[in-house]
Amino acid sequence: MMEDRISQLPDPLIHHIFSFLPSIYLVRMSLLSHRWRHMWVSAPFIYFKNFCNITFDKKVSSRDRVLKFVTNYVKHRELCMHIPNTSIIGFKCDTPYWFASRNGAFRQIDDWLNFVVRSKVKELDLHLKEYLLPPFVFNASSLTVLKLTKLNLFVPSLSSYPSLKVLSLDCVKSNARSLQNLISGCPIIEELYLSGSDIGRLHFAVSETLRSLSLLSVDLTNQWLDSLFSRLPLLERFFFKFGRLKYVSIRSHSLKHVSIEYFYAIEAALTTPNLVSLHIVCEPWSKISVETPNLLEVVNLTLKDDGMIKDSYISLVHLLSNLNFLKKMVLTIYKDEVLIFPKQVRQKYPSPMPNLKHLKVMRFNGTSFTKIGEMRDSLLWCAPSLESLEIGRDGT
Numbered sequence: 229m230m231e232d233r234i235s236q237l238p239d240p241l242i243h244h245i246f247s248f249l250p251s252i253y254l255v256r257m258s259l260l261s262h263r264w265r266h267m268w269v270s271a272p273f274i275y276f277k278n279f280c281n282i283t284f285d286k287k288v289s290s291r292d293r294v295l296k297f298v299t300n301y302v303k304h305r306e307l308c309m310h311i312p313n314t315s316i317i318g319f320k321c322d323t324p325y326w327f328a329s330r331n332g333a334f335r336q337i338d339d340w341l342n343f344v345v346r347s348k349v350k351e352l353d354l355h356l357k358e359y360l361l362p363p364f365v366f367n368a369s370s371l372t373v374l375k376l377t378k379l380n381l382f383v384p385s386l387s388s389y390p391s392l393k394v395l396s397l398d399c400v401k402s403n404a405r406s407l408q409n410l411i412s413g414c415p416i417i418e419e420l421y422l423s424g425s426d427i428g429r430l431h432f433a434v435s436e437t438l439r440s441l442s443l444l445s446v447d448l449t450n451q452w453l454d455s456l457f458s459r460l461p462l463l464e465r466f467f468f469k470f471g472r473l474k475y476v477s478i479r480s481h482s483l484k485h486v487s488i489e490y491f492y493a494i495e496a497a498l499t500t501p502n503l504v505s506l507h508i509v510c511e512p513w514s515k516i517s518v519e520t521p522n523l524l525e526v527v528n529l530t531l532k533d534d535g536m537i538k539d540s541y542i543s544l545v546h547l548l549s550n551l552n553f554l555k556k557m558v559l560t561i562y563k564d565e566v567l568i569f570p571k572q573v574r575q576k577y578p579s580p581m582p583n584l585k586h587l588k589v590m591r592f593n594g595t596s597f598t599k600i601g602e603m604r605d606s607l608l609w610c611a612p613s614l615e616s617l618e619i620g621r622d623g624t
Contacts, residue, residue, distance in 0.1 A: 269304060269305055269308045269311070270308075270311070272315060272316060272317040272318070273316075273317055273318040273319075273320070273351075274301070274302075274305070274316060274318070274319045274320070274344070275318070275319075275320045276294075276298055276320065276321045276322065276323070277320065277321075277322040277323075290325070291325040291327075294323055294325060295333060295336050295337075298321065298336075298340060299336050299339070299340070302339065302340050302343050302344075305343070306343050309347065315347065315348070316344055316347045316348075316349050317349065317350050317351060318349065318350065318351035318352070318353070318373075319340075319341075319344040319349050319351070319352055319353070320351075320352075320353040320354075321340070321353070321354055321355065321356060322353070322354075322355035322377075323355065323356065324357075325357065326357045326358050327356055327357060327358055327359045334359065334360065337356065337359055338362050341361075341362065341364075341365055342362075342364065345364060345365060345368045345370075348370040349368070349370060349371065350370055350371060350372045350373065350391075351371070351372065351373040352365070352368070352371055352373065352374050352375070353373070353375040354375070354376055354377065354379060355377040355378060355379075356377075356378070356379050357378045357379065358378075358379065358380060359379045359380065360379070360380040360381075360382065361376065361379055361380070361381055361382075363384070366383055366387040366388065366389075366409075366410070366413070367387065367388045368389070369388060369389070369390055369391060370391060371389055371391060371392050372391050372392060372393050372394065373392070373393065373394040374389070374392055374394070374395050374396070375394070375395075375396040375398070376396065376397050376398070376400050377396075377398040377399060377400070378398070378399045378400065379400055379401075380400070380401045380402070381397070381400045381401065381402035381406055381407075381410070382402065382403075382406050383402075383405075383406040383407075383409040383410045384406075384409070385409060386409050386412055386413050387409055387410050387412070387413030387414070388413050389413050389414045389417075390415060390416070391416070392414045392416070392417055393416060393417060393418045393419065394417075394418065394419045395410075395411070395414060395417055395419070395420050395421070396419075396420075396421040397421065397422050397423070397424070397427065398421070398423045398424060399423060399424035400424060400427065401427075402427045403427070404427070404429060404430070404431060404432070407427055407430070407432050408431075408432045408433070411432050411433075411434050412432070412433065414434075414435060415435050415437070416435065416437050417434065417435050417437060417438055418437055418438060418439045418440065419438075419439065419440040420434060420438060420440070420441050420442070421442040421444075422442065422443055422444070422446055423442070423443075423444035423445060423446070424444075424445060424446070427446065429447045429448060429449070430443075430446055430447065430448040430452060431448075431449075431452050433459070434456070434459075434460070436459060436460055436461055436462065437462060438460050438462065438463055439462050439463060439464050439465065440463075440464065440465040440466075440467075441460075441463060441465070441466050441467070442465075442466075442467040442468075442469075443467070443468050443469070443471065444467075444468075444469045444470055445469070445470040445471075446471070447472055448471070448472075448473070449473075450473055450475055450476060450477055453473075453476070453477070453478075454477050454479065457478065457479055457480045457483075458479070460480070460482070461482055462482055463480060463482050463483060464482060464483060464484045464485060465483075465484070465485045465486075466478065466480075466483055466485070466486050466487070467486075467487045468486075468487070468488050468489070469487075469488075469489040469490075470489065470490070471490070473494075474494065474495060475494075475495045475496070475497075476488065476494065476495070476496040476497070477496070477497050477499075478496070478497070478498045478499070478500060479499040479500070480499075480500055481500075481501060481502060482502065483500045483502065483503055484502055484503060484504045484505070485503070485504065485505045485506075486498065486500065486503060486505070486506050486507070487506075487507040487508075488507070488508050488509070488510070489507075489508075489509040489510075489530075490509060490510045490511070490514070492510075492511055493510065493511040493513050493514045493515075494510050494511075494514045494515075494516070495514065495515040495516070496508075496514070496515070496516045496517070497516075497517045498516070498517070498518045498519065498520060499519045500518075500519070500520050500523075501519070501520060501521060501522065502522060503520040503522065503523045504522065504523060505523075505527075505528075506518070506520070506523060506527045506528070507527075507528040507529075507530075508527070508528070508529050508530065509530040509532060510529075510530075510531070510532065511531070511532055511533060512531050512533050512540050512541075512543060512544040512547065512566060513539070513540050513543035513544070513547075514543070514547060515543070515546070515547070516547055516550055517550050518550055518551060521553070523553075523554070527551060527554055527556075527557050527558070528557075528558045528560070529551075529557065529558070529559050529560070530559075530560040530561075530592065531544070531559065531560070531561050531562070531566050531567075532562055532592075533561075533562060533563060533566050541569050541570060541573045542573060542577070544566075544569075545569070545573065545577050545580045546580075548580035548581050548610065549580040549581075551581065552580060552581050552582060552583060552584075553583060554581065554583065554584055555583060555584065555585045555586065556584070556585065556586040556587075557581075557584055557586070557587050557588070558587075558588045558589075558590070559587065559588070559589045559590070560589075560590045560591070560592050561589065561590075561591060561592065562591075562592050562593065564597055564598055564599040564600075564602075564603055565599070567589065567603050567606055567607060567610075568599060568602045568603055568606045569606045569609065569610065574606075574609050579609060579610060579611065579612050580610055581610055581611040582611070582612060582613055583613060584611035584613060584614060585613060585614065585615045585616070586614070586615060586616045587607065587611055587614055587616070587617050587618070588617075588618040588619075588620070589603070589607070589617075589618070589619045589620070590620055597619060600619055603619065604617065604619070
C-alpha cells in the first residue's frame with residue numbers, strides 16, 4: 229500500500245493546502261484518512277466554488293443541492309465552534325446559480341453569513357446572482373477583505389468596517405447613496421475595485437488611506453475624478469478601463485503605476501511626476517500627453533485599430549512624440565500595418581522617438597508578423613537611436 233505522506237504533515241501546513249481547495253473536496257477527503265476525518269471542521273477557509281461539475285446525486289436539482297450542502301456544512305461548523313483552533317478566517321461562495329427569495333433561498337444564505345459574521349470572519353467573498361446582502365453584514369467589524377459580485381446592494385445607513393482594507397464591487401446592482409454609505413464606513417481602506425454600470429454615477433468620497441483604485445465600466449465625470457485624486461495623498465496605483473469619458477485628466481504626485489484601457493480614441497493628460505510604470509490601450513489616433521520626468525524605462529502601449537489611413541499615422545506620430553523622453557518601450561499591435569508609416573509621413577515629420585534605446589514589438593493575438601522587413605525600416609525611422617529591437621508575439 230502506498231504510504232500516506234500528506235497525513236504526516238503538520239496541521240498548519242495541511243490547513244494551508246486546504247485553503248486552496250473548495251470545501252466540498254475537503255469533506256470528501258475526510259473519508260480517505262483517519263486523521264483528516266474531522267480536520268475539515270477546523271479549516272480556517274470555507275470555500276465553495278465550481279458546483280456546476282459537482283453533485284452527489286444527478287437526479288437532484290443542482291441549485292437545491294448547493295443550498296442543502298452548504299447549509300449542512302455550516303451547521304456542522306457551528307456545532308464545532310467550541311472546539312479549539314476552529315476559527316474561520318475566510319468565507320467564499322461562488323456559484324453560477326440565480327438565487328431568489330422564493331423557497332427560502334435568501335433565508336438560508338442569510339444564515340450562512342450570520343454564522344461567519346458571528347465567527348469574526350476576516351475575508352468575505354460572495355458571488356451570488358440577485359442575492360440581497362442582509363444589513364448585519366454592513367457592521368461586520370472583523371472584516372479586512374470584502375468582495376461582492378453580481379448581487380444586490382442596498383445600504384440604508386452608514387456602514388461600520390473599522391478593519392476593512394480591501395473592497396471589491398464587481399457588477400453589483402446598487403445606487404450612489406448605498407455606495408457612499410458603504411465606502412464612508414471604511415476609515416482605513418487601502419484597495420478599492422469598482423466594476424459595472426449598475427451603481428449609478430460615481431461621486432463618493434473615500435478615505436485618504438487609499439493606495440490602489442480600479443474603475444472599470446463605470447459612470448463618472450472628469451471633475452469628480454480630478455477632485456478625487458487631489459484628496460488621496462497615498463494613492464500609488466490607478467487602473468481605468470472601458471470608461472465613458474472622452475477626456476481624462478490625471479494629476480497626482482503619489483501615483484507610481486497607471487493603467488488606462490480604452491477600445492476607442494481617448495484624450496488624456498497625465499501629470500504624474502513620480503510615475504514608474506504606464507500601460508495604455510487605445511486607438512492610434514488618441515491624444516495623450518504625459519508629464520512624468522522619472523518615467524524613463526518601460527511604457528506598455530497597445531494600439532488597437534480598425535484600419536489605418538494617412539491621418540491615423542499622423543495622429544500616431546503625435547501620440548509617440550508625447551512619449552519622446554522614453555528610453556525603453558513595449559508596443560503591442562493588432563496588425564503589422566499600424567507601425568508601417570507611409571513614406572510621405574516619414575518625409576514630412578521628424579522621428580517621434582529620438583531618445584528611445586530599446587523597443588519590443590508584439591502581436592496582441594499571438595499570430596506571426598507578416599511584414600517584418602517593412603516594419604523594421606519604419607521603426608528605425610521612428611526611433612533612430614535604437615540599440616535593440618525585438619519583434620515577437622505575446623502568445624495570447
